Amino acid sequence: MKQLKGRAGARKKRKVQIPQVRSTYDAEPLDPWLQCGPDTTVTELWKVWERREKETTLHLVYFDRYGWYCEHGPSCKAVAEVRRVIRTMSANAPRPRSSGKTRARKRK
Numbered sequence: 001m002k003q004l005k006g007r008a009g010a011r012k013k014r015k016v017q018i019p020q021v022r023s024t025y026d027a028e029p030l031d032p033w034l035q036c037g038p039d040t041t042v043t044e045l046w047k048v049w050e051r052r053e054k055e056t057t058l059h060l061v062y063f064d065r066y067g068w069y070c071e072h073g074p075s076c077k078a079v080a081e082v083r084r085v086i087r088t089m090s091a092n093a094p095r096p097r098s099s100g101k102t103r104a105r106k107r108k
């Protein structure tokens with residue numbers, strides 16, 4: 001019991017120092033042929049605006065035979081965002097984590 005209490009206390013003390021400012025993303029599909037030319041191997045090209053407070057960061061996210069990558073690297077958050085958008089679009093199904101109206105919840 002004592003241990004449990006101690007743990008809980010320690011947990012409370014631990015504050016996250018960096019305030020988490022949420023970024024919002026706007027993703028817009030572009031035509032890779034128009035942007036990169038007809039010889040491009042890029043099959044998807046997305047422009048992503050990341051907005052955080054007053055800052056706006058522009059990302060260019062590509063997809064080719066090597067996979068997804070952003071101009072900032074394959075692990076850029078914009079890549080995940082575009083993939084999420086595409087999954088949502090192509091699935092054309094209720095989103096797994098929408099606010100409770102989904103039928104998916106009843107699925108077993």
Ligand SMILES: [Zn+2]
Pocket residue numbers: 058059060070071072073076077078079
């Ligand atoms: Zn990026």
